[in-house]
Amino acid sequence: MTVTTQSLVVGQQATGTDITVPVIRFQGQGRGPRTYIQANVHGAEVQGNGVIHHLVQLFKTHPPFGDVVLVPMANPLGINQKSGEFTLGRFDPVSGENWNRQYHFDPALVQQLARDMADASEQELAQALRQGIARQIEDKLASPFGVKSGQHLALRLQKMALEADIVLDLHTGPISARHLYVPEYARERAHLFNIPLNILIPSDFAGAMDEASFSPWWQLSEALAKQGRAFPVMVDAFTLELGSQEYLNVEDAYRDALGIVRYLQHRGALPKFDVPLPEMTQYACYLDDYRAVYSPCGGQIEYLATLGQPLAPGEPLARVWHFDALMTGDRESRELTLPEAVIPVLHFASASVRQGTELFKVLSHHFLL
Amino acid sequence: MTVTTQSLVVGQQATGTDITVPVIRFQGQGRGPRTYIQANVHGAEVQGNGVIHHLVQLFKTHPPFGDVVLVPMANPLGINQKSGEFTLGRFDPVSGENWNRQYHFDPALVQQLARDMADASEQELAQALRQGIARQIEDKLASPFGVKSGQHLALRLQKMALEADIVLDLHTGPISARHLYVPEYARERAHLFNIPLNILIPSDFAGAMDEASFSPWWQLSEALAKQGRAFPVMVDAFTLELGSQEYLNVEDAYRDALGIVRYLQHRGALPKFDVPLPEMTQYACYLDDYRAVYSPCGGQIEYLATLGQPLAPGEPLARVWHFDALMTGDRESRELTLPEAVIPVLHFASASVRQGTELFKVLSHHFLL
Amino acid sequence: MTVTTQSLVVGQQATGTDITVPVIRFQGQGRGPRTYIQANVHGAEVQGNGVIHHLVQLFKTHPPFGDVVLVPMANPLGINQKSGEFTLGRFDPVSGENWNRQYHFDPALVQQLARDMADASEQELAQALRQGIARQIEDKLASPFGVKSGQHLALRLQKMALEADIVLDLHTGPISARHLYVPEYARERAHLFNIPLNILIPSDFAGAMDEASFSPWWQLSEALAKQGRAFPVMVDAFTLELGSQEYLNVEDAYRDALGIVRYLQHRGALPKFDVPLPEMTQYACYLDDYRAVYSPCGGQIEYLATLGQPLAPGEPLARVWHFDALMTGDRESRELTLPEAVIPVLHFASASVRQGTELFKVLSHHFLL
Amino acid sequence: MTVTTQSLVVGQQATGTDITVPVIRFQGQGRGPRTYIQANVHGAEVQGNGVIHHLVQLFKTHPPFGDVVLVPMANPLGINQKSGEFTLGRFDPVSGENWNRQYHFDPALVQQLARDMADASEQELAQALRQGIARQIEDKLASPFGVKSGQHLALRLQKMALEADIVLDLHTGPISARHLYVPEYARERAHLFNIPLNILIPSDFAGAMDEASFSPWWQLSEALAKQGRAFPVMVDAFTLELGSQEYLNVEDAYRDALGIVRYLQHRGALPKFDVPLPEMTQYACYLDDYRAVYSPCGGQIEYLATLGQPLAPGEPLARVWHFDALMTGDRESRELTLPEAVIPVLHFASASVRQGTELFKVLSHHFLL
Incomplete structure (x- = not known):
């Protein structure tokens, strides 16, 4: 050879x-x-x-x-x-x-x-x-x-x-x-x-x-x-x-x-x-169903969902923290959820995000390969 | 009002x-x-x-x-x-x-x-x-x-x-x-x-x-x-x-x-x-004729052509310097030219460029507006 | 209050x-x-x-x-x-x-x-x-x-x-x-x-x-x-x-x-x-003994040492990979070691490093607090 | 040779x-x-x-x-x-x-x-x-x-x-x-x-x-x-x-x-x-008198002073624009001046600056070399 x-x-x-x-x-x-x-x-x-x-x-x-x-x-x-x-x-x-x-x-x-x-x-x-x-x-x-x-x-x-x-x-x-x-x-x-x-x-x-x-x-x-x-x-x-x-x-x-x-x-x-x-177990979805999830607000992120594991509707992907709100009476954190079942594939690499940062990509309408 | x-x-x-x-x-x-x-x-x-x-x-x-x-x-x-x-x-x-x-x-x-x-x-x-x-x-x-x-x-x-x-x-x-x-x-x-x-x-x-x-x-x-x-x-x-x-x-x-x-x-x-x-005098060209000129090599640039002025074929847009070649016998600089008439519109903002950097944009096949 | x-x-x-x-x-x-x-x-x-x-x-x-x-x-x-x-x-x-x-x-x-x-x-x-x-x-x-x-x-x-x-x-x-x-x-x-x-x-x-x-x-x-x-x-x-x-x-x-x-x-x-x-167990060292370890060469890094755990002299901190050397006969990887006992405290955040990148910081001449 | x-x-x-x-x-x-x-x-x-x-x-x-x-x-x-x-x-x-x-x-x-x-x-x-x-x-x-x-x-x-x-x-x-x-x-x-x-x-x-x-x-x-x-x-x-x-x-x-x-x-x-x-004409000053001038506010800058030319006290170095203030009744621009005679040596390379950006360096208490 x-x-x-x-x-x-x-x-x-x-x-x-x-x-x-x-x-x-x-x-x-x-x-x-x-x-x-x-x-x-x-x-x-x-x-x-x-x-x-x-x-x-x-x-x-x-x-x-x-x-x-x-x-x-x-x-x-x-x-x-x-x-x-x-x-x-x-x-x-x-x-x-x-x-x-x-x-x-x-x-x-x-x-x-x-x-x-x-x-x-x-x-x-x-x-x-x-x-x-x-x-x-x-x-x-x-x-x-x-x-x-x-x-x-x-x-x-x-x-x-x-x-x-x-x-x-x-x-x-x-x-x-x-x-x-x-x-x-x-x-x-x-x-x-x-x-x-x-x-x-x-x-x-x-x-x-x-x-x-x-x-x-x-x-x-x-x-x-x-x-x-x-x-x-x-x-x-x-x-x-x-x-x-x-x-x-x-x-x-x-x-x-x-x-x-x-x-x-x-x-x-x-x-x-x-x-x-x-x-x-191998999952799949079509490209149109491979969705990005953008942060609904600015904040600091705890990534909660396990990558590769199916996530039920309403289960949290992440918690977004607003440490500027401590003791102000405003909401200090919120959960990020989706109304449908998905499989989280990847998440953003940083803990600090602007509104609109691509936080996750997920399989949706997924099926067995 | x-x-x-x-x-x-x-x-x-x-x-x-x-x-x-x-x-x-x-x-x-x-x-x-x-x-x-x-x-x-x-x-x-x-x-x-x-x-x-x-x-x-x-x-x-x-x-x-x-x-x-x-x-x-x-x-x-x-x-x-x-x-x-x-x-x-x-x-x-x-x-x-x-x-x-x-x-x-x-x-x-x-x-x-x-x-x-x-x-x-x-x-x-x-x-x-x-x-x-x-x-x-x-x-x-x-x-x-x-x-x-x-x-x-x-x-x-x-x-x-x-x-x-x-x-x-x-x-x-x-x-x-x-x-x-x-x-x-x-x-x-x-x-x-x-x-x-x-x-x-x-x-x-x-x-x-x-x-x-x-x-x-x-x-x-x-x-x-x-x-x-x-x-x-x-x-x-x-x-x-x-x-x-x-x-x-x-x-x-x-x-x-x-x-x-x-x-x-x-x-x-x-x-x-x-x-x-x-x-x-107002010049124009079609979008397909609005061309980028990419640097043919890495080097440091003297921008020579006057922006907005018609440039004849073969006239230099820029001189590319290779200061690593001083006394080596290799070419120390080269002129950048085009085989056709153009009007330089803009040039890159830095003097140091990789091969393939967009050096200029030019009107080509231009005409009076 | x-x-x-x-x-x-x-x-x-x-x-x-x-x-x-x-x-x-x-x-x-x-x-x-x-x-x-x-x-x-x-x-x-x-x-x-x-x-x-x-x-x-x-x-x-x-x-x-x-x-x-x-x-x-x-x-x-x-x-x-x-x-x-x-x-x-x-x-x-x-x-x-x-x-x-x-x-x-x-x-x-x-x-x-x-x-x-x-x-x-x-x-x-x-x-x-x-x-x-x-x-x-x-x-x-x-x-x-x-x-x-x-x-x-x-x-x-x-x-x-x-x-x-x-x-x-x-x-x-x-x-x-x-x-x-x-x-x-x-x-x-x-x-x-x-x-x-x-x-x-x-x-x-x-x-x-x-x-x-x-x-x-x-x-x-x-x-x-x-x-x-x-x-x-x-x-x-x-x-x-x-x-x-x-x-x-x-x-x-x-x-x-x-x-x-x-x-x-x-x-x-x-x-x-x-x-x-x-x-x-709490360890300590003096500031002069809190040492940076710089990469001896360029390469891609597998970080091996467990942070916070004492490391014996000669035990590997990391492996540096030279994927440009595959099949060339040159060394494809090398271990990074130190001649003395240290405790690795932190390491660099990226896997690709130039020569001289700060790869680790370590306690040396450490003692119990 | x-x-x-x-x-x-x-x-x-x-x-x-x-x-x-x-x-x-x-x-x-x-x-x-x-x-x-x-x-x-x-x-x-x-x-x-x-x-x-x-x-x-x-x-x-x-x-x-x-x-x-x-x-x-x-x-x-x-x-x-x-x-x-x-x-x-x-x-x-x-x-x-x-x-x-x-x-x-x-x-x-x-x-x-x-x-x-x-x-x-x-x-x-x-x-x-x-x-x-x-x-x-x-x-x-x-x-x-x-x-x-x-x-x-x-x-x-x-x-x-x-x-x-x-x-x-x-x-x-x-x-x-x-x-x-x-x-x-x-x-x-x-x-x-x-x-x-x-x-x-x-x-x-x-x-x-x-x-x-x-x-x-x-x-x-x-x-x-x-x-x-x-x-x-x-x-x-x-x-x-x-x-x-x-x-x-x-x-x-x-x-x-x-x-x-x-x-x-x-x-x-x-x-x-x-x-x-x-x-x-050659001017000089001591290092302690070679002063940086930091922007007193955020804004967009017109650099006014001629570099290398002595500038009298109160003459403008630059004009700082606040285009967010148009029609609001707030100040739309302000002149940046110094209370003493200087020679501007250099200025910042960008037109958009945060408060505290180093806008100029100037010779002060200057004299003929």
Whole structure:
């Protein structure tokens, strides 16, 4: 098995220093799907690097069938950007743009292929789509007007992901239970990852890596379906949210790695070996039912609800404290509740919040996966 | 003439302090269009407050025909948020969301009105549209899931703007020449503002106040046009970019105020009085031709091009310095040029830039307004 | 018992909004020492507010003998200042100055009193010292050159603290075990707070509230001792570090409140009532032995040592991961150890660190309190 | 003439990337004092890099007599740290510590040398002092407890500066006229730099590079003077403030370079050649009279006074606007004045300020240099 490592240039600092990401390539045995896995695109979300560490160890003893590309610490700008003690890694500190909303997808390309190559073979269509996207990315990077910092990074990561049949993007929430973004067409395979909470998402593109990876294929499948042709969605892409940000636990990461292994084995990307994973109840909801809960007022917060556990209507998510009201006769605290049953997935990382701060995200109208 | 002032609550701090904006209402004489003007929604963009100061003085001696609502310092969260010496006022420091991308517009409402009320009078349609939007805003604010901080502010500003026939949003660029966003339908009136550079924008909605104000009316006009009915765009909305951020010059603001006065007089919102404004050449381009220029590399920047002046192809916009290359034999500096003629409108505020930093915005394929 | 509340103005925002702190005053029975307690001067350190909540409840049923002034959420600027999801509450975001290093102390005043009033009564000296400091604070606030933001706050808090005989400043660490800063002269009373880790500090002044409160009295005592006169240190001041920042647990805060109650009872500030507190081992070290441990390299961190537990020489504090080194042959991780026995007190809040980041603070050369 | 360049490692990012500074060494002709010049230690203060660019050109045609070490872009962490559009380069974003307050000086070493080597030759004393400081720096860097990020940088820069007889640290103010920090013993030489405003500073050490460079020599001179021995201050060190931050003008930098050349020629470090510099009036004051002016209230600011020009008592420095007061009857603006004559040196970079923001720094009780 050939394994190569590379330090890929994805930008340049004001001081002239190159900004680089580590890339590890396992050359497969020429069969089975190709896999691309990246971690830490949001700078504070480090746990995925520990997962990649374990995958590397596992792949050394169980060589993958298809090529695998691994990119830990995929966003050096986000990782190295501090503001106070914390990593300001979710958005570009200059522009405010989310690092995971800057990938490329042009639906017109899909429509053009569906129109011009409706009778081509699956392989021809797949090749044309990959080449078309690759050419658009190259054109963007070559523009005399330049491209923005976030895209220097995103487009170079995407070029690697574009060659894969399976794309996994390892994130975390702020303070969070493990959860998974599942494109609806891949719902049957979601359970393999061994993640308790699942959000089923449609074929829309809003700029994220998973969407950039599956949307072209999914929308091509949809466009050809309208013409009466069954065309499979040829790429699987998932975003895994592996717990809380600013937290690294390499032992825990082993279980996360095993879930990925089980999925890769199922897909034929890895040889079978024993993957001991516990049984768990897996819940899901649709994206429209994955709701944010915003603070109804300013205050200081005690987070009460247990993440990942179903919460009955009216049970408290949190208690909001108004310490400015002590002895004034005004209300000193209030419970935050919802009128419907939900499962809290994650909560805000700070105890002090303005009115309108996103305090929780919750599954609503949830069901068993 | 009745003038009232109010301190409108638009949010609450973690400490319990209300977040408020000042609102000044001139009650008009019951004729002429109603006007809404706000300034400083981006926290560092202060010059519009000086303009409102002058408008107040002018309105006292020249009472408006229609009601006027003025909101200076419209975003206290943005204005009061510092990071280092500068105001971090462009986006919410928690979420990274642009403060001027959080207004509300639901195109389905327009489609429903065009379908259900195609034969109603202009006045009935206008009333139904205003009421429909107002109801949606109230529903959002009343959600048991809450609404995000930026929308607590934006929706309350929008409720006031929704009652107006003319909406002006006063901004600035970073380091910038004066420029104006003009909805294409209002192109003939753009010159009245006395602003040299103009960007013609379509009816799309991306979350900004001007779009939130004109898109419903414009899209209703378009929808009814498809049914063969001519329906005027009943609301004018413009974003004025009055020079550079972090810079207040109240004397200069008088000229900006006079341009607005000339426009309001033309619209019948103000009585005629002499408005001495100089002649100027006014350029314009379409939004797709209003281009960002991103730095091709990291480095330190000398900004060379004069803002607002046409620049020939190949003439330098800036010089990028690589002081890490002194005596190394590598290139110590390079000129940044474009292969086509442009007019530089604004440039970045800092001298140190990463690769991909938005260095300039330029008019391209420009023409006389 | 008379209890009054006040909203004390301590500054003004750019938008003109007053910056205020809540002040709760319990009028005592005219005997026993006067007490001043504040919390949350560092914006992310919220737990002390929960303690003040419980003290208020306890004082209502057990009226204090002496006056008590309570100031929760004592730094609105720090509490409301976010950067990303977290509260940037440790230092002024404009100047970088620590909010708890801006109190006032002029040693020359102490030297002057020791010289000019060496034969005055204790009461006369105490009054002269209080009046002298109060006058200096007033003079600062009245300077035509103004005073900096942090001092507008600090000096107004200090004016209240100056009237007290006991000053408690409630803080937290980043991720932290409970610990206490104890002026050496008060060592015997430290155990009453029921805090396991204690740092014994000298009479130096570096700008903090505790120092500003005890240094004048302590240095006066030292100066008079040189002249052969025994003069007691008449003010006790402590900084309590009540666990981790960005974390509010009001139930836990009850135990913290009981420790304070036990101390206040011992000092005669509160009537005796049963205070059920568990036995614990209490460790201490001198300030020079309270050491920071800086990261020897950049990397991502697994924090391994249990806070508050003695750690043998060579036992790992943390593991530093270099995920850029996967499969390169370079070292993928290293343990961080120390050559001597320590007790880890707190650790850094983020998992990604530059070389030289303060990873831990530890007691060294520690002993039983 | 031998010229070498080096990329000196001064730290490591979380991602494992080395943090480096460029170092350019001109080997002199073995006579004349040795010179160390650095620029851009505060990340936003870039103009000094342009000066070093010109010095490099001048030294190529006029080889220095003594060794010269040049360090442009001396603080990569500060230069590359953005927050919003601006460089957050004045203090460490994690700790809040000023990058230019982290150099090393231990006065005990000076006292020891004055005691133990009072009769040694000048050369022996100089060597012992340099070796002593170098050893202390090495010991710090080798501590098993590590050293903080800012010191990883500062101590490595200081090791280079320690070998020089002349140390120049090139800074800028926020919005600023050119000014110079002059140690009092070097007052006669200050005029050579051709800088209009000069601040005379004492031998105290507060952590800055200039102080770290001259304090040991100056305090040694003072200590030996007390013993009756005349010992010259053997090192000259100055901080040059070359205009405004975030602004690079390489043409202007030529004049700044010529002032340095004139000083170096006078000191015998460079051969004589014609240095055409204009006459100017040069003012000075003592450090205690270099006063900050803090905003008396919150508001938005028009900066009125011309930097570098004497201002009579009562003449306005700025106008503070309260746009929240429009039409309320409250004061809409106020002038900021001082009761005494001053020369404004610099002002704050933003137009929106809290009460207590440092608006201006001014020379007071000034005189001709």
